[in-house]
Amino acid sequence: MAPAVASNCVTLMNDLPLDSGQVLSGVEIAFETYGELNADKSNAVLIFHALTMDQYVASPHPITGKPGWWVDSVGPGKVIDTDRFHVICANVIGSCMGSTGPASPASDGQPYGMRFPVITIRDMVRAQIALLDQMEIGQLYCVIGGSMGGMQALSLAANFPERTARVLAIATTARHSAQNIAFHEVGRQAIMADPNWREGDYYGEEPPAAGLAVARMAAHITYLSEEGLTEKFGRRLQDRDAKSFGFDADFQVESYLRYQGSGFTQRFDANSYLYITRAMDYFDLAEEHGGRLADAFANSKARFCVISFDSDWLYPTAESRHIVHALNAAGAAVSFVELSAPHGHDSFLLDVPAQDRVIKGFLE
């Protein structure tokens, strides 16, 4: 059964100060909610979405019509039980699914484009805290996020420690590594190399779809494991018996990547991709707190749960251990589990029963 869902968009009453020193006014936040908020507002769970995801965590995507990206885990009677919790998922600022981003109108009525300020993960969290303020929700039951969602969960725990009782961070990191930055930079350069990008001023014209597709393809490889790719595709040919000795997609993996690349351009704005990857690359929670990660969590009284996947080479288990060691040093209550799953980074989005058990236990 699908959860009762409400689609909302609110305008933040106050200006939003940003890490860059700039200020955003009239910020809109689009969000979905699932399940009822109880009378004392103690059952709210905030789910943070990842880079290319959105607020449609358990409701159909309005452009693609596909089911919500975590519909297996969020719903009535499911692991994140919407009969029990009021689940909120908001589109991050900088994105393109209703919250203020580079495609939104600036004060002159024209799209921001590259005039949009560079934002950080903490800025994304600030915007969602402002949303919670307007909803008059004080302390969340739990914040949950995978990948960039996990960065937001950690950032909230560090910067707004009183706002949640529990923090669940999955397949994530406390800082972007040089390799992480490098892969993102390739994607940004692919977008910026597309002549349709026009320095970001392409709204109303042909968007830089070819560059965005290449960016998505490069990133997508990092979301999967070598083992998973081999299992799923190996060297199998696509709809043919022999190699074509040409440049068509002979191999299934080529065809799959091209499909991933072109599909993505139907639902995502290239400038948003630039801004959100930049925010991730800038993320370094220790640096924000004087250089010592444990200090980031000094004021948190929340319980933490950290999950990693053994086949995730984008944010490998070592990154999670780094977080857990810092939480230990800060005296926080933390449980940690590395799960075995063959699907690489994307495992957190897939049906991994062991993950369900861990989440269920943590939310009890």
Added chain:
Amino acid sequence: MAPAVASNCVTLMNDLPLDSGQVLSGVEIAFETYGELNADKSNAVLIFHALTMDQYVASPHPITGKPGWWVDSVGPGKVIDTDRFHVICANVIGSCMGSTGPASPASDGQPYGMRFPVITIRDMVRAQIALLDQMEIGQLYCVIGGSMGGMQALSLAANFPERTARVLAIATTARHSAQNIAFHEVGRQAIMADPNWREGDYYGEEPPAAGLAVARMAAHITYLSEEGLTEKFGRRLQDRDAKSFGFDADFQVESYLRYQGSGFTQRFDANSYLYITRAMDYFDLAEEHGGRLADAFANSKARFCVISFDSDWLYPTAESRHIVHALNAAGAAVSFVELSAPHGHDSFLLDVPAQDRVIKGFLE
């Protein structure tokens, strides 16, 4: 001391039959030689170059002016001693440094562009065997190659087993994995997405440099290790004290990648990148020999040496073990060593003393 070097270009007397069924006529092969060929022509060592390398193994590159790509290992008194060996390194067909490739004139006098036939690793080897025939060199003392060079070394051992006494295959694989194909496909799509590519018909016009630079950047990440990138760059900023909150290359790793990308476009042809990556993706030595890799080596009496690097995630040690197991099954004499080096796939090009010792021992 630099080795005595001779730059040569010969036209193959015979037509070159290709795996695709097509035939190339009037094939030119550009090659460098170092050291003297002895009277009985028993001291010739053929070095195969990798994807983006060329015949300038130990002599300055004519475009960049940089030293040869393996000058630390090849020269008088060096590990591959040109006082003792006559070292030959030929530009592969499909490339752009003098051997016939997509930029070469077809029979109509115009550049082939995408009319150039799709070639395979075996075709590259066939062309070099034809070169050896014209040089009247029967059996080589050794063939040596890293990465795609290693594929050629294995292909020669399998398809022309009588032509070498020794085979040294470094940081390579007997077949391209789904992940290897996926990374190459991203590069090809980046090139083809560049409007300057014009279906490959860009000679005399602006080349698709932006697309080629993105392709190079994506590939370059795979040549390095996560550990090496972290050690070399970490999250250090480039010529600034604080983040710019913009899209310039804030991080050193971004600046480095951009430099790698743009530098590459000065010396390499985008169509050659398409054709050579395709040849690598098509490479599957077992498939060529009835599906069992050991059968590929059934007729070889050569001695083999296989080297891998523990930080190489492009062609990890498991790929080398796969080759070694097949050689064992074929009853071949093989030594295998996994070397520890922090630099990832590119370790084979760098100064790794342990590699020098292994090569020196193998060539005795």
